[in-house]
Amino acid sequence: MALLEASRGLSIYLKTLNIALADDRITFDEATMLRVLGTSLGVSPTVIPDCIAISKGEMPSPISETQEIEWSGREVGDVIIYQSLLVAALDDEEITEDEMAILDGLRSVYGLQEDEHALIEEAIRSTAPEDETGKRRLERLNAFIIRNPWS
Numbered sequence: 001m002a003l004l005e006a007s008r009g010l011s012i013y014l015k016t017l018n019i020a021l022a023d024d025r026i027t028f029d030e031a032t033m034l035r036v037l038g039t040s041l042g043v044s045p046t047v048i049p050d051c052i053a054i055s056k057g058e059m060p061s062p063i064s065e066t067q068e069i070e071w072s073g074r075e076v077g078d079v080i081i082y083q084s085l086l087v088a089a090l091d092d093e094e095i096t097e098d099e100m101a102i103l104d105g106l107r108s109v110y111g112l113q114e115d116e117h118a119l120i121e122e123a124i125r126s127t128a129p130e131d132e133t134g135k136r137r138l139e140r141l142n143a144f145i146i147r148n149p150w151s
Contacts, residue, residue, distance in 0.1 A: 004050050006062040008071040009041030012109055014063070017055045019105040020098065029089070030098050036088045037106075040081040078110045083120045090124070090140045091133070100147065121145065 004010065016037055020030040038045065053059035085106060089099040107117070124141055128134035 004047050004054075004062045006064070006067055007042070008075070009043055010047075010051075011063045011068060011071050012106075013038055013041050013043045014051060014054060014061065015109055016102055016106055017051055019101050021052070021055050022101070023098075027096065027098050029092055029096050030102060032092070033085050033088055033099060033102050036084055037081065040077075040084060074110050079112065079116065079120065082106055082110055082112060083123065086120065086144075087124060087137070090137045090144065095140060095144050095147070100144075117148070 013034075017034060020026050020034060026034070035045075037043075038048070043051070050059060054061045082103075086103060089095045089103060095103075112120075121141060125138060128138050
């Protein structure tokens with residue numbers, strides 16, 4: 001097992017992993033999102049087995065309550081990380097309930113507001129290429145917005 005060091009990135013990753021493991025399994029879509037999130041947060045793939053053990057209660061977390069509180073605010077780059085995960089969810093066949101749960105959880109962790117989410121949606125719309133992938137992404141974005149709790 002790799003040695004886990006407490007960090008804000010690990011804290012956010014563990015919160016998101018807990019959401020993914022709520023049904024005691026990780027789907028391919030969830031694994032994809034977790035991989036994107038881990039890379040964005042600097043969580044090494046070598047520590048994923050330990051993260052899973054922590055989430056299942058088989059191993060203590062290296063993150064203290066004090067650190068949880070200290071790291072609870074939003075930092076530069078958090079919105080981009082959320083946007084990256086939203087794009088990853090949009091680029092597969094559909095946004096599943098599992099992906100929605102991860103996005104909702106991360107939106108809560110980062111404290112994203114409705115107006116900020118609208119800006120993210122607009123950024124995705126403006127950067128979507130005019131090819132089949134871009135068109136499908138926009139169709140799925142529209143479907144996501146309909147299911148979004150702020151709609």
